[in-house]
Amino acid sequence: MTEKPTITKAELAEHFRGFIDPEYVITDDETMKPYECDGMSMYCEMPLLVVLPETVAQVQEVMRLCSRHKVPVVARGAGTGLCAGAMPHAEGIVLSLAKFNRILSIDPLARSARLQPGVRNLAISEAAAEFGLYYGPDPSSQIACTIGGNVAENSGGVHCLKYGLTVHNLLSVELVTVDGELVTIGSDGLDCCGMDLMALMTGSEGLLGVVTEVQVKLLPKPEIAQVVMAGFDSIQKAGDAVGGIIAHGIIPGGLEMMDGHAIVAADDFAQAGYPRDAKALLLCEVDGTEEEVHEHIEQAETLFRKLGATSVRTSRDEDERALLWKGRKSAFPAVGRISPDYYCMDGTIPRGQLAHVLTEMEKMSEEFGLRVANVFHAGDGNLHPLILFDANVPGEFERTEAFGSRILELCVKVGGCITGEHGVGVEKIRQMAIQFNDDELAQFRELKAAFDADGILNPGKGVPTLRFCQEYRSLEHKQHSTNRDTDASHG
Amino acid sequence: MADISKQLQDQILAARDKGSKLNIVGGGSKAFMGRTPDPDASELNLSGHTGIVDYHPVELVLTVRAGTPLNDIEATLAEQGQTLHFEPPRFGDTDTIGGTLACNLSGPARPWSGSVRDQVLGVRLINGKGEHLKFGGQVMKNVAGYDVSRLQAGAFGTLGVMTEISLKVMPKPAASMTLVREMAVDDVVDYMNVRSAEPKPLSAACWLDGKVYLRLSGAQSAVEATAARWGGEPLDEADAFWQKLRDQQHDFFGGDQPLWRFSVRSTAAQPKLEGQWLIDWAGAQRWFLGDADKAQMEQLARDAGGQVSLFRGGDRNAEVMHHQPEVLCGVQKRLKNAFDPDAIFNPGRLYSWL
Numbered sequence: 106m107t108e109k110p111t112i113t114k115a116e117l118a119e120h121f122r123g124f125i126d127p128e129y130v131i132t133d134d135e136t137m138k139p140y141e142c143d144g145m146s147m148y149c150e151m152p153l154l155v156v157l158p159e160t161v162a163q164v165q166e167v168m169r170l171c172s173r174h175k176v177p178v179v180a181r182g183a184g185t186g187l188c189a190g191a192m193p194h195a196e197g198i199v200l201s202l203a204k205f206n207r208i209l210s211i212d213p214l215a216r217s218a219r220l221q222p223g224v225r226n227l228a229i230s231e232a233a234a235e236f237g238l239y240y241g242p243d244p245s246s247q248i249a250c251t252i253g254g255n256v257a258e259n260s261g262g263v264h265c266l267k268y269g270l271t272v273h274n275l276l277s278v279e280l281v282t283v284d285g286e287l288v289t290i291g292s293d294g295l296d297c298c299g300m301d302l303m304a305l306m307t308g309s310e311g312l313l314g315v316v317t318e319v320q321v322k323l324l325p326k327p328e329i330a331q332v333v334m335a336g337f338d339s340i341q342k343a344g345d346a347v348g349g350i351i352a353h354g355i356i357p358g359g360l361e362m363m364d365g366h367a368i369v370a371a372d373d374f375a376q377a378g379y380p381r382d383a384k385a386l387l388l389c390e391v392d393g394t395e396e397e398v399h400e401h402i403e404q405a406e407t408l409f410r411k412l413g414a415t416s417v418r419t420s421r422d423e424d425e426r427a428l429l430w431k432g433r434k435s436a437f438p439a440v441g442r443i444s445p446d447y448y449c450m451d452g453t454i455p456r457g458q459l460a461h462v463l464t465e466m467e468k469m470s471e472e473f474g475l476r477v478a479n480v481f482h483a484g485d486g487n488l489h490p491l492i493l494f495d496a497n498v499p500g501e502f503e504r505t506e507a508f509g510s511r512i513l514e515l516c517v518k519v520g521g522c523i524t525g526e527h528g529v530g531v532e533k534i535r536q537m538a539i540q541f542n543d544d545e546l547a548q549f550r551e552l553k554a555a556f557d558a559d560g561i562l563n564p565g566k567g568v569p570t571l572r573f574c575q576e577y578r579s580l581e582h583k584q585h586s587t588n589r590d591t592d593a594s595h596g
Numbered sequence: 597m598a599d600i601s602k603q604l605q606d607q608i609l610a611a612r613d614k615g616s617k618l619n620i621v622g623g624g625s626k627a628f629m630g631r632t633p634d635p636d637a638s639e640l641n642l643s644g645h646t647g648i649v650d651y652h653p654v655e656l657v658l659t660v661r662a663g664t665p666l667n668d669i670e671a672t673l674a675e676q677g678q679t680l681h682f683e684p685p686r687f688g689d690t691d692t693i694g695g696t697l698a699c700n701l702s703g704p705a706r707p708w709s710g711s712v713r714d715q716v717l718g719v720r721l722i723n724g725k726g727e728h729l730k731f732g733g734q735v736m737k738n739v740a741g742y743d744v745s746r747l748q749a750g751a752f753g754t755l756g757v758m759t760e761i762s763l764k765v766m767p768k769p770a771a772s773m774t775l776v777r778e779m780a781v782d783d784v785v786d787y788m789n790v791r792s793a794e795p796k797p798l799s800a801a802c803w804l805d806g807k808v809y810l811r812l813s814g815a816q817s818a819v820e821a822t823a824a825r826w827g828g829e830p831l832d833e834a835d836a837f838w839q840k841l842r843d844q845q846h847d848f849f850g851g852d853q854p855l856w857r858f859s860v861r862s863t864a865a866q867p868k869l870e871g872q873w874l875i876d877w878a879g880a881q882r883w884f885l886g887d888a889d890k891a892q893m894e895q896l897a898r899d900a901g902g903q904v905s906l907f908r909g910g911d912r913n914a915e916v917m918h919h920q921p922e923v924l925c926g927v928q929k930r931l932k933n934a935f936d937p938d939a940i941f942n943p944g945r946l947y948s949w950l
């Protein structure tokens with residue numbers, strides 16, 4: 106944002122009520138309260154007001170008005186985001202797409218679906234099921250999160266190793282630009298002429314436009330799926346087994362790992378029958394035709410045993426498969442039960458670095474005096490360390506953030522990145538300066554300006570300003586040199 | 597096997613100082629693509645910028661310099677039983693990975709295995725200011741910053757010079773088999789889509805000269821069971837057949853008639869246009885050979901839910917890409933300006949106005 110809005114809250118509300126059902130123009134604090142944060146509730150802000158338009162024409166009009174008056178706009182799906190990407194702007198509006206919740210059409214033969222942006226992720230697969238089809242990316246939040254939010258974050262899920270992320274499963278999006286123009290990017294075909302704007306839009310965190318329609322690809326539902334659960338007495342062995350499976354030529358539908366803390370918490374919660382004494386647990390799902398699954402499951406079992414698994418169990422039926430997954434799927438709430446609060450990180454690392462990074466993390470855990478549980482998409486090296494803390498203890502969240510930041514630095518150092526699927530938002534904006542240099546960040550800002558010269562769409566998110574980076578770097582520099590000083594005095 | 601990125605950077609900075617233009621050339625195998633290169637621009641040659649920077653078979657990740665020939669990459673991968681799943685076409689012996697990504701070229705497996713753009717994890721790129729930048733990375737999932745890497749797919753080098761590309765690679769399928777049967781063009785689109793909607797290990801589907809070809813790839817048992825169920829004549833020398841399709845070596849692609857590429861909804865009815873057609877990607881990619889009016893072709897493509905481009909031959913001083921709506925022209929011009937403010941790279945190669 107370069108300039109202040111040129112309109113008051115009352116004037117803006119009146120304009121909106123001229124073309125949006127007044128009931129859906131929210132201006133009072135009490136009704137606005139639920140919009141003050143997304144899933145990352147440590148970051149809150151009250152907006153000027155909230156609008157819930159019901160037609161694309163209304164969204165266009167909202168954007169025209171906000172552009173004219175330089176009012177920041179934060180698009181919002183279900184608000185399950187984990188980077189404070191949907192956190193409001195104090196001088197701006199929240200543009201909720203909650204009313205856009207219709208599945209417009211499903212084409213079973215072409216295997217595609219047209220959706221309004223507020224359709225919930227799980228609702229797509231539920232509606233496609235009667236045709237033997239489903240939508241691939243399945244974030245753990247799929248009951249609640251919306252396809253518009255998924256596009257904005259390029260969300261992933263348990264099955265992304267084999268079936269790809271959101272970016273791999275889209276055909277087209279309809280977009281309202283910052284000045285209210287409506288445009289379609291992509292087509293019903295698999296690619297389009299010219300630079301790949303579809304890819305650019307995916308994961309752009311609501312900074313380039315407002316998504317008003319999404320066309321996704323659907324996949325034929327595999328004939329069967331079976332899951333092998335393998336316990337290990339060391340993280341190292343489990344990490345090697347992940348590489349071993351993949352090097353063997355098997356691409357599992359899902360390959361997830363939990364560490365000792367998570368195993369116990371999840372098993373307490375779901376009674377999934379996990380080996381509670383194991384230091385690491387792998388859940389390896391193989392899906393496909395009956396013949397293929399049969400062949401691969403046998404190979405996976407043998408391989409896990411050979412690589413030192415202390416226990417191996419394979420699901421015999423759908424109930425058992427669901428049970429084994431239940432622990433994994435409820436791991437976050439399960440960890441929530443053993444600690445007043447937890448902070449979920451999202452770094453990605455080369456798979457070969459798993460054991461090293463987890464060991465380093467254990468050391469940091471001691472250093473910061475905070476427990477950490479690990480649940481993650483091992484197949485793609487996407488870590489979700491959950492740092493356990495108590496927000497009511499003064500200073501503990503700050504310590505948690507510092508711990509988190511160190512984890513992300515480590516991820517970058519071993520060749521990984523600061524976020525695999527949750528996005529940058531406000532939460533990881535500082536770490537952008539670890540992953541990118543000033544020229545790269547400047548390039549991002551220029552790219553953003555190509556869509557939104559006045560910086561109205563989701564300001565303060567995704568890409569840090571130049572000033573922010575400079576301040577952060579000098580602060581970091583100072584901190585590092587003080588750390589060195591204290592280290593030296595210890596020595 | 598050399599890193600000449602410093603020289604490339606110097607050349608770009610020199611061009612910027614002089615106010616001159618540069619045509620980016622990898623192996624030169626795709627000189628026929630895009631619009632006619634600007635005759636006043638000098639060449640920026642990447643064929644000396646080669647070599648594998650990093651390859652960890654267990655990670656399924658490969659990082660290469662952009663001028664590395666596809667042939668070298670595939671040979672290296674083959675030693676580890678791995679492959680580029682998007683089956684990039686080769687139009688000669690010199691095709692590079694950089695050119696393949698810039699032109700967004702993928703082969704017969706594309707609907708099932710993804711495109712070159714789908715497998716890209718990160719790039720290094722020199723922009724029009726001569727800055728050597730790094731986007732994305734070497735890991736499977738990365739949502740930090742805008743996806744500048746995949747934006748390059750189809751950009752024809754208009755945004756910058758890619759110097760290094762990281763890609764996801766995959767194990768070769770354990771077994772594969774191709775089934776052939778005769779089929780009229782009017783029936784084949786439906787047939788291929790019905791097969792695609794089954795949860796079977798289909799990995800390619802094309803129609804050529806009155807015959808439909810389906811390739812199955814995966815576990816031996818799955819391939820055999822599906823083949824027994826679906827029926828059709830097993831094809832001998834199937835690998836050679838698909839390789840020829842991928843590299844456009846079938847007779848269909850011979851001669852010097854204009855070649856049009858339709859990227860459309862896989863189920864779209866076959867356009868009513870007399871002439872020679874080849875259907876690939878289970879209906880999502882269709883090739884037409886012959887003289888035609890571009891505006892008319894665009895209408896056919898729109899009716900089929902997609903776009904058309906003049907892939908080879910014809911008038912290459914006119915537009916060869918599908919017409920872009922005004923809003924997207926504006927966006928692409930501003931993006932160009934954001935990456936290459938002095939418009940140094942590949943002027944007019946993608947669109948006359950870029």
Ligand SMILES: Cc1cc2nc3c(=O)[nH]c(=O)nc-3n(C[C@H](O)[C@H](O)[C@H](O)COP(=O)(O)OP(=O)(O)OC[C@H]3O[C@@H](n4cnc5c(N)ncnc54)[C@H](O)[C@@H]3O)c2cc1C
Nearest residue numbers: 182183184185186190244245251253254257260261311316
């Ligand atoms: C328990 C839990 C588990 C989770 N598990 C996963 C997981 O496995 N994988 C994963 O990837 N994520 C996961 N998430 C994160 C989150 O669910 C995803 O990021 C999701 O895509 C957000 O969708 P949403 O509809 O809630 O979007 P919101 O939180 O409302 O918004 C997210 C971002 O998208 C923008 N946005 C929303 N809608 C639009 C639109 N129509 N146009 C433009 N911009 C828009 C917002 O401005 C914001 O920047 C999890 C979250 C929770 C709470």
